[in-house]
Amino acid sequence: MINRRVVIHRLRLIAQLRKQNPVVLTVANMVTPADVANGLNVLGASPIMSKAPEEAEDMVKIAQAVTINLGTIEAEQRKEMAAAMDAAQFLEVPAVFDPVACAGSSYRTEVADELLSKYQFACIRGNAGEIAALAGINWQSHGIDAGSGDGDLTKIAQKCAQKYHTVVAMTGVVDIITDGQKVIKVPFGSPLFAVHVGTGDMLSSIIAAFIGLGGDVLEATSQACLVFALAGQAAAETAKTPSRWYNQFLDNLYQADDQLIESWQKELQKED
Amino acid sequence: MINRRVVIHRLRLIAQLRKQNPVVLTVANMVTPADVANGLNVLGASPIMSKAPEEAEDMVKIAQAVTINLGTIEAEQRKEMAAAMDAAQFLEVPAVFDPVACAGSSYRTEVADELLSKYQFACIRGNAGEIAALAGINWQSHGIDAGSGDGDLTKIAQKCAQKYHTVVAMTGVVDIITDGQKVIKVPFGSPLFAVHVGTGDMLSSIIAAFIGLGGDVLEATSQACLVFALAGQAAAETAKTPSRWYNQFLDNLYQADDQLIESWQKELQKED
Amino acid sequence: MINRRVVIHRLRLIAQLRKQNPVVLTVANMVTPADVANGLNVLGASPIMSKAPEEAEDMVKIAQAVTINLGTIEAEQRKEMAAAMDAAQFLEVPAVFDPVACAGSSYRTEVADELLSKYQFACIRGNAGEIAALAGINWQSHGIDAGSGDGDLTKIAQKCAQKYHTVVAMTGVVDIITDGQKVIKVPFGSPLFAVHVGTGDMLSSIIAAFIGLGGDVLEATSQACLVFALAGQAAAETAKTPSRWYNQFLDNLYQADDQLIESWQKELQKED
Numbered sequence: 016m017i018n019r020r021v022v023i024h025r026l027r028l029i030a031q032l033r034k035q036n037p038v039v040l041t042v043a044n045m046v047t048p049a050d051v052a053n054g055l056n057v058l059g060a061s062p063i064m065s066k067a068p069e070e071a072e073d074m075v076k077i078a079q080a081v082t083i084n085l086g087t088i089e090a091e092q093r094k095e096m097a098a099a100m101d102a103a104q105f106l107e108v109p110a111v112f113d114p115v116a117c118a119g120s121s122y123r124t125e126v127a128d129e130l131l132s133k134y135q136f137a138c139i140r141g142n143a144g145e146i147a148a149l150a151g152i153n154w155q156s157h158g159i160d161a162g163s164g165d166g167d168l169t170k171i172a173q174k175c176a177q178k179y180h181t182v183v184a185m186t187g188v189v190d191i192i193t194d195g196q197k198v199i200k201v202p203f204g205s206p207l208f209a210v211h212v213g214t215g216d217m218l219s220s221i222i223a224a225f226i227g228l229g230g231d232v233l234e235a236t237s238q239a240c241l242v243f244a245l246a247g248q249a250a251a252e253t254a255k256t257p258s259r260w261y262n263q264f265l266d267n268l269y270q271a272d273d274q275l276i277e278s279w280q281k282e283l284q285k286e287d
Numbered sequence: 288m289i290n291r292r293v294v295i296h297r298l299r300l301i302a303q304l305r306k307q308n309p310v311v312l313t314v315a316n317m318v319t320p321a322d323v324a325n326g327l328n329v330l331g332a333s334p335i336m337s338k339a340p341e342e343a344e345d346m347v348k349i350a351q352a353v354t355i356n357l358g359t360i361e362a363e364q365r366k367e368m369a370a371a372m373d374a375a376q377f378l379e380v381p382a383v384f385d386p387v388a389c390a391g392s393s394y395r396t397e398v399a400d401e402l403l404s405k406y407q408f409a410c411i412r413g414n415a416g417e418i419a420a421l422a423g424i425n426w427q428s429h430g431i432d433a434g435s436g437d438g439d440l441t442k443i444a445q446k447c448a449q450k451y452h453t454v455v456a457m458t459g460v461v462d463i464i465t466d467g468q469k470v471i472k473v474p475f476g477s478p479l480f481a482v483h484v485g486t487g488d489m490l491s492s493i494i495a496a497f498i499g500l501g502g503d504v505l506e507a508t509s510q511a512c513l514v515f516a517l518a519g520q521a522a523a524e525t526a527k528t529p530s531r532w533y534n535q536f537l538d539n540l541y542q543a544d545d546q547l548i549e550s551w552q553k554e555l556q557k558e559d
Numbered sequence: 560m561i562n563r564r565v566v567i568h569r570l571r572l573i574a575q576l577r578k579q580n581p582v583v584l585t586v587a588n589m590v591t592p593a594d595v596a597n598g599l600n601v602l603g604a605s606p607i608m609s610k611a612p613e614e615a616e617d618m619v620k621i622a623q624a625v626t627i628n629l630g631t632i633e634a635e636q637r638k639e640m641a642a643a644m645d646a647a648q649f650l651e652v653p654a655v656f657d658p659v660a661c662a663g664s665s666y667r668t669e670v671a672d673e674l675l676s677k678y679q680f681a682c683i684r685g686n687a688g689e690i691a692a693l694a695g696i697n698w699q700s701h702g703i704d705a706g707s708g709d710g711d712l713t714k715i716a717q718k719c720a721q722k723y724h725t726v727v728a729m730t731g732v733v734d735i736i737t738d739g740q741k742v743i744k745v746p747f748g749s750p751l752f753a754v755h756v757g758t759g760d761m762l763s764s765i766i767a768a769f770i771g772l773g774g775d776v777l778e779a780t781s782q783a784c785l786v787f788a789l790a791g792q793a794a795a796e797t798a799k800t801p802s803r804w805y806n807q808f809l810d811n812l813y814q815a816d817d818q819l820i821e822s823w824q825k826e827l828q829k830e831d
Binding site: 315317320321324325328329334335336337338339341342345346349363367533534535537538541542 | 589593664754755756801802806
Binding site for chain 1: 316317318319321322358359360361362363364388391392393394395482483484485528529530531534
């Protein structure tokens with residue numbers, strides 16, 4: 016049983032997000048850009064996407080945050096990522112890295128390593144396997160899965176955060192957010208997140224939106240994960256199949272405000 | 288309050304569209320091609336999309352209209368756009384231009400200028416900011432927003448139409464359609480259009496489908512905007528959140544015929 | 560009237576699919592990759608997509624099946640397809656070919672011919688026009704449409720299968736699956752399949768998932784088509800418009816097990 020009795024004190028960022036409408040530039044994969052854009056949109060952020068290195072700097076100039084998604088990386092997009100990160104670094108625009116399937120091919124591993132060695136990311140968001148691979152830990156051979164071995168997962172997330180001097184959000188049954196020292200856990204969610212392709216991509220860009228507000232990165236990342244997980248778990252209370260759930264989840268994000276988030280949290284904590 | 292008591296006399300094109308099934312080639316952005324394709328499909332048009340300059344001419348040969356969407360332009364797609372427009376010009380297939388975020392980067396501005404100087408478009412569809420940028424008007428510094436300054440917006444749309452000898456559809460709270468002289472306003476819609484990414488892209492290709500029927504371009508563009516706006520506003524009567532609304536909107540487009548469109552128009556005019 | 564009294568004896572693959580979770584690599588078109596990925600996901604398969612020839616071999620190594628989709632083919636993707644098929648051939652990973660609009664341009668015809676002459680596919684899935692074009696039959700000039708001329712369609716499918724020594728799934732009002740000799744017909748479905756763009760692409764990758772289980776290819780292809788068609792027809796019993804239908808269709812696929820599939824089959828056969 017998951018201990019849901021975790022309190023996150025301040026739920027003020029969602030109101031700020033809807034007021035500030037941060038622009039998030041996502042260098043996106045080809046599979047789920049519409050999900051990412053709509054996820055940002057329903058929360059009040061403004062999505063932009065771009066494929067041309069020629070306009071990377073101009074795009075970063077109008078953005079409050081950047082997300083680099085490794086999902087369908089290829090040579091041209093690698094140039095676009097470099098151009099966007101060069102500009103983000105120079106203009107001090109915070110960036111989130113989503114290392115999709117980074118251990119799935121030596122090409123992805125190479126691109127991920129290059130990006131992480133050249134650029135400073137404010138946050139890395141991935142699942143346990145991806146974060147372990149970046150941390151240099153042979154996670155699968157340890158037989159840890161996301162449903163157990165909680166302590167080990169926390170250590171892996173911390174090691175990854177320390178290695179890259181960044182905040183890590185390792186998302187799964189329980190999201191583990193850490194700056195390498197402090198650890199915040201978000202014990203909400205639904206198995207239906209894994210059934211709809213693109214929810215991870217969406218969360219990475221939503222984290223970027225929260226970070227783009229300009230406050231503490233650990234707090235911003237945690238609140239993004241909390242709103243996301245609560246909206247999804249609340250949706251699963253009534254919608255038990257993937258399409259119905261995804262529609263309700265997006266509509267929950269659209270309606271999310273401090274009051275609704277608090278009521279979800281209270282309601283869902285009761286269940287344990 | 289918006290004056291909705293605008294009468295558009297002839298609502299006959301929707302029946303013609305469902306009968307003629309025009310093929311629309313969209314050189315699409317990477318974010319919303321599925322929305323564009325499904326929007327065309329539910330209205331009875333046939334969407335085709337292509338990325339290879341090598342097949343641009345063959346694709347244009349089987350199309351009744353072409354849409355060029357600037358959304359995620361890059362070097363290879365620029366070649367595809369040129370190849371498609373060369374063929375469209377030669378074969379006299381009408382084309383619609385959607386100048387997505389054309390003022391967002393100097394690269395986009397350059398590509399937009401090149402396309403507009405080399406090719407004659409039947410219609411340009413964009414929001415107020417995009418149309419103003421093409422018209423050469425510093426719209427934002429004038430503080431005009433889509434909710435007011437109606438007269439100014441009309442002048443901007445007319446100036447853009449005159450500059451490029453084309454029909455302009457400036458879409459927003461009230462859509463303004465003009466050939467530079469005559470002006471038709473479509474005072475329907477819903478704020479939820481802006482929440483779902485890709486509705487603008489979809490409308491541009493739907494306008495192309497209506498123009499592809501072969502009649503008057505100003506009339507065709509106006510009817511496309513009218514059907515689109517009414518279907519969306521009617522959906523918003525019952526569906527108040529983005530996912531529910533978008534599903535209902537697409538289903539409304541699927542069911543739209545002269546009778547239903549007229550009943551929506553009567554019903555929605557009553558509300559003022 | 561369609562004779563729906565066709566019995567497919569063994570409905571055991573769906574349970575095996577949910578247990579084995581085969582990984583399917585799709586070299587996808589740009590329009591419907593999210594539909595393909597979600598269709599695989601709700602059935603318990605694992606979708607991966609990739610654009611870089613550099614990682615094609617690594618991706619094929621973790622896949623149980625590959626799908627090559629011609630939908631928005633261009634020069635770079637042609638290289639990716641070749642690299643993926645080289646690896647699939649070498650590693651003996653079965654592949655499905657979806658010849659989207661292969662007769663629509665001489666470029667597509669050329670790419671399709673090249674792929675089919677260089678590589679052995681386990682299955683080709685297409686509509687009647689596509690399969691006829693591959694078989695070298697001028698189908699349209701014979702005036703056959705998918706609603707009639709059943710006998711002719713079967714011969715076309717058989718000829719295509721014989722020519723390429725493969726299983727062919729010609730999908731339409733009645734799906735015709737053949738290895739060139741044996742013929743299995745799946746007489747279920749709904750006109751709404753044609754209204755939602757991407758259902759064909761989705762089916763091709765779902766067929767790959769079933770084939771990836773390792774059994775008889777003709778049987779696997781037939782069962783994939785059966786589950787797909789039944790889930791869609793059952794959805795159309797209650798959901799009459801495209802969005803509602805598509806949501807229900809995906810949710811039906813998610814819930815499909817042997818028992819539900821049998822009950823759909825019994826229910827839908829009664830209707831004739």
